[in-house]
Amino acid sequence: MPGLRQAIPGLPKNSAGAFLRRLERVLRRLRRRRGRRLRWNVPSTGWAIDGTWFDRPIGDHGRRALVVVELNSRRTLCVESVPGERAMAVVECLQRLVAKHGAPLVLKADNGSAFLSQLVADFCQRHEIALMHSPVSLPSWNGTCEVSGRWAKARATAAARQRGASQLTQADLDRAVTYDGVLPPVDPALRASFRAVLQRELAAVAAEQGLALDDSARDHVRRSLGRVAAKRALQICHILTIEGRGFPQWLSRRTA
Numbered sequence: 001m002p003g004l005r006q007a008i009p010g011l012p013k014n015s016a017g018a019f020l021r022r023l024e025r026v027l028r029r030l031r032r033r034r035g036r037r038l039r040w041n042v043p044s045t046g047w048a049i050d051g052t053w054f055d056r057p058i059g060d061h062g063r064r065a066l067v068v069v070e071l072n073s074r075r076t077l078c079v080e081s082v083p084g085e086r087a088m089a090v091v092e093c094l095q096r097l098v099a100k101h102g103a104p105l106v107l108k109a110d111n112g113s114a115f116l117s118q119l120v121a122d123f124c125q126r127h128e129i130a131l132m133h134s135p136v137s138l139p140s141w142n143g144t145c146e147v148s149g150r151w152a153k154a155r156a157t158a159a160a161r162q163r164g165a166s167q168l169t170q171a172d173l174d175r176a177v178t179y180d181g182v183l184p185p186v187d188p189a190l191r192a193s194f195r196a197v198l199q200r201e202l203a204a205v206a207a208e209q210g211l212a213l214d215d216s217a218r219d220h221v222r223r224s225l226g227r228v229a230a231k232r233a234l235q236i237c238h239i240l241t242i243e244g245r246g247f248p249q250w251l252s253r254r255t256a
Contacts, residue, residue: 037242037243038071038240038241038242039240039241039242039243040071040072040239040240041072041238041239041240041241042072042186042190042238042239043070043072043073043183043184044070044072044101044102044104044183044184044185044186045071045072045104045105045106045186045190045234045239046070046071046072046104046105046106046107046108046234046239046240047068047069047070047071047077047097047104047106047107047108048068048069048071048107048108048109048142048144048145049066049067049068049069049090049093049094049107049108049109049115049145050066050067050109050110050142050145050146050149051064051065051066051067051082051085051110051112051114052064052065052066052067052149052150052152052153053065054153054156054157054168055153055157056157056160056166056167056168057167057168058081058167058168058169058170058172058173059081059167059168059169059170061081061082061083062083062084064081064082064083064084064085065079065080065081065082065152065173066078066079066080066082066089066090066093067079067145067148067149067152068093068094068097068145069144069145069148070179070183071108071144073179074144074148075178075179076148076151076152076176076177076178076179077097077101077177077179077183078093078096078097078177079152079156079173079174079176079177080093080170080173081168081170081173085112085113085114086114087113087114087117087118087119087120088119089114090114090115090117090119090120091119091120091123094107094120094123095123098127100182101182101183101185102183102185102186103127103128103129103186104129104186105128105129105130105186105190105191105194105234105239106129106130106131106132106230106234107124107129107130107131107132108132108133108134108141108142108145109131109132109133109134109142110133110134110139110142111133111134111136115131115133116133116219116223128191128195130198130226130230130233131223131226132226132227132230132231133223133226133227135224135227136220151176152173152176152177153176155175155176156168156172156173156175156176157172159171159172159175159176160172190237190239193237194233194234194237194239197232197233197236197237198229198230198233201228201229201230201232201233201236202225202226202229204229205225205228205229205232206225209225211225213225
């Protein structure tokens with residue numbers, strides 16, 4: 001406020017405060033308008049995985065855990081204690097979920113070392129899962145899993161408190177799972193159609209950027225192209241709908 005009053009001499013103090021409050025409201029509204037709402041139209045097609053830290057140790061594995069979420073229902077499929085951010089732990093967790101529910105079409109993950117490993121990439125390739133890594137320094141891109149991880153920690157902590165225990169166990173983490181049924185499997189025809197569109201869009205995105213998808217392409221470039229191609233393929237196959245947020249327009253009686 002002092003800077004504003006210095007730039008506009010004679011500006012009353014109450015006017016400066018009202019101006020700043022209005023500016024903050026306008027900026028907040030603009031930030032919300034830039035947001036997008038994602039709607040997953042087909043169950044089981046999209047999963048998200050993320051690593052989280054608990055405030056207390058979980059058995060002998062420390063405080064690290066993996067969280068897997070189904071994006072259509074936004075329900076938590078798995079909260080599993082792991083000894084650390086290791087690729088083998090991620091593969092074993094995904095293997096158990098795939099054996100139970102079937103493989104999804106896409107898997108969203110951040111840029112943790114375990115999720116970037118060749119072991120996880122090979123597993124996803126064998127099961128025809130498209131990996132969608134978050135853009136660098138943008139964890140909100142995988143926000144559904146981030147939020148689910150926070151709620152899972154709260155539920156697991158509450159379960160341990162009900163037992164009167166100070167240390168968490170895997171049983172407490174299992175209490176944080178919000179879906180214990182079996183998901184419907186992805187239609188094989190839909191998977192084949194999606195894979196074909198994905199390959200076509202991957203070539204198109206690379207051509208638009210003037211890049212060649214060969215051994216000379218760097219890993220971060222491949223991840224970026226794959227993320228854009230997968231998003232386009234999901235929309236073309238009507239699996240994912242991306243729409244802007246709607247805001248009511250409040251009009252005064254005189255204007256109406």
